[in-house]
Amino acid sequence: MEMKADRVVVALSIDQDRDHTRTTVDNFESRFKPLLADGFRVARSILRDSQEAEDVLQDAALHAWRSYPRFRGDDRAARAWFLTIVANGCRSRLRSSWWKRGRASGGNWSLEHLTVRS
Numbered sequence: 001m002e003m004k005a006d007r008v009v010v011a012l013s014i015d016q017d018r019d020h021t022r023t024t025v026d027n028f029e030s031r032f033k034p035l036l037a038d039g040f041r042v043a044r045s046i047l048r049d050s051q052e053a054e055d056v057l058q059d060a061a062l063h064a065w066r067s068y069p070r071f072r073g074d075d076r077a078a079r080a081w082f083l084t085i086v087a088n089g090c091r092s093r094l095r096s097s098w099w100k101r102g103r104a105s106g107g108n109w110s111l112e113h114l115t116v117r118s
Contacts, residue, residue, distance in 0.1 A: 028068050031078050032061065038079070039086040046090040056089040063089070 039060060043053035063085050064071075071081065 024068070028065060031075060032064060032082055035079055035082050036061070039083060042083055042086050043090050046087065047093065052093065053090075056093055057086060060086040060089050 036057065039057050040053055043056045043060075044050055047053050047056065060082065064082055071078070073081065
């Protein structure tokens with residue numbers, strides 16, 4: 001009898017986890033999906049490259065998703081928080097040696113322009 005009760009408790013726990021996860025996903029999506037266009041504009045204006053802006057935006061969205069359980073704020077705070085993540089991602093990209101080498105080669109990303117240091 002006790003084993004059957006344990007199964008019921010586990011099943012209820014799994015259902016609650018699914019409900020909680022679905023609620024978290026819905027909350028995250030409803031709060032941050034409207035901010036993607038603004039985030040892209042910020043990234044593109046800093047990087048001056050649409051493809052790089054898309055990459056930074058994707059990284060920022062993933063960072064926001066992973067940090068979302070610790071986020072405590074309203075929609076205005078969410079906008080500022082997300083755009084800060086985007087801007088910091090852009091700054092990090094601009095500081096990277098990969099970015100500087102690619103820009104120095106005139107945006108030509110062929111292998112001849114890259115040197116391997118040993």
